[in-house]
Amino acid sequence: MLSLTGVAKRYPNGLAALSGIDLAIDPGAIVAVVGASGCGKSTLLRLVAGLDRATAGTVAVAGHPVDGPGEDVGVVFQEPRLMPWLTVEANIRFGLGRLPKAEAARRAAEAIARVGLAGFAQAWPRQLSGGMAQRVAIARALVAKPKVLLLDEPFSALDTFTRRDLHQHLLDIWGWLRPTMMLVTHDIDEALALADRVVVLAGRPGRIVADVAVPLPRAERAGAPELLRLREAVLSSLAVPRDAAPGRDAGAAGARVSAIPVTI
């Protein structure tokens, strides 16, 4: 569904963000892309979204080369990015092209219900909590039923409980539409809880240093010994010292990762 071949990205200022990226993602798969800040993982997502262009290689969605934002792709950013002057419902309808009014209203109501915000259709964004606002953003990205859903650290600004709640919402939605999902995150536990595959980016320019399959059913993952082993595999590919104490600064490359406790 998604394929990147020999993709490189160099910004006009000379900064090389990505190099030699080859990645293929099956339809309906959930793939997490993890890596330290500045490793180019958000750049990778922006290339797939059509917001930036690769300087080398090809990016294709459903077999078609990406040359700009496409209607098959929904995007959820780190911030909800809701239009503050629109109600929840109007924000979600933002994601729909030109549709008959009744059809648009029906689709919006369905999406609102799917993210558990029935009753908030006429609320203003400023009245929502961070988690609710991000759910609206997810509904906006999904209302057009895209084949691909790209998520750029969508839960990083949320507290632990809200984050877990949103993980569940996301999985429910995935069960409903089965979009191919690419989730960029710096939270390894989040990646291991949600994804079928964890792709690890590292270095400057960023390249893929590990591609770890997560074969466990999601319901059986919490606390599974197998998962801890996978976690170690991901961490070691990031070159974080294995004895790095939680909360201690392990240097720029792994600072954020090492601070995350091993609970899921």
Added chain:
Amino acid sequence: MASLDSTAIEPVRTARPGLNAAGTLAVGLILPVGLALAWEGLAALGVVSTRLLPPPSQILRTLGDLAVRGVLLDHVLTTLGRVAAGFLLGVAAGTALGAATGVWPLARRLLDPTIQALRSIPSIAWVPLFILWFGIFETPKVMLIAVGVFFPVYLTLAGAIASVDRKLVEVGRIYRFGTWDLVRRILLPAALPTYFTGLRGGLGLGWMFVVAAEFMGASKGLGYLLVDGQMTGRPAIILAAILLFAVLGKLSDLALAALGARLVRWQDGFRPEGA
């Protein structure tokens, strides 16, 4: 800009907790009514000269006389009409050019330096030219007011559009908005609160410039009353016209602020209008 100050403290949108609209109005009236009473008292006691500074009662009597003679409404409507026409013209031009330079970098590079240069000309300096071009009747007056209104509207709108959150614009890109949709659905709504500040600043300048316009030769209007009062040595007429300017300026600003508050009721938190 001095005229912007007059719009700066206007809590139209939200009365303070525990104070309803009538209460807010009453509190706002304490100072002017108190001053008027003190003034009246001092005049009655002979402390101030009523010849040069007539007391409020005499100003009101003057207004009453003008009203009874049927000329008051005529003067007021004439001035209101000029302000309205000039305001609409200035807003239309300021909005069109402000939006253009805000949205298209090329338009900004092309137009903005010239407009900024024109802005540094004191607007009154246009008066002789406008009279030569447009004659001495309504056109030059309306044009002068429009010039005064144009700049704050243009500047605030262009600035507001330029500072719209790039992240919201990117959402528009995700949904493949063309320029028109981007302007209509993201840039203009996002710029609206600041735009209304510009509109109110523009209206304030409109009231300022209508006086200048009516000084340059008018046979009707509140500015004419000012000149007339000076020529005939009747300070009560001058003060009556000044009072009317205060009332009309305040009411028109209130109306604009109320409209703005309605349109931006989505805005977060408490912020004084015009801040």
